[in-house]
Amino acid sequence: MVKKCTGVILLVVILLAIGLMFAMANQKFAAGVALFTGAEQVLVAESEHGSTYLVRAEQGMEWIKAHLAEQGWAYTDQMGAELLFERADGQRLHASVRRWARYFQEVQIEIPEAVTSTGM
Incomplete structure (x- = not known):
């Protein structure tokens, strides 16, 4: 009986370790977990x-x-x-929003080259 319980516990620990390694390697999964904490x-x-x-x-939107x-960009369309x-100086920026899971959206902000040299 003790050997059987020890084997089950060892299997659970190994599976948890594999899951933790996967979560650490996958940024989106880790971020999804962080969102569940209230962020x-x-x-x-x-x-x-x-x-x-x-x-x-x-x-999301x-x-x-x-x-x-807050960073000086005005929503245009x-x-x-x-x-x-768009900024007052004419620089333009695109942001895309897509459903990532049932309760979350992925927001990608693409910074134009002219902005990367001056800072967002």
């Missing part, structure tokens, strides 16, 4: 070309508009799932 949005990836966030589905407005923004 409204989580930065998943960032590069010189843009940023990717996971946002709760009920606030409104959150990105407010987030970029929407083409499908693509939001268009």
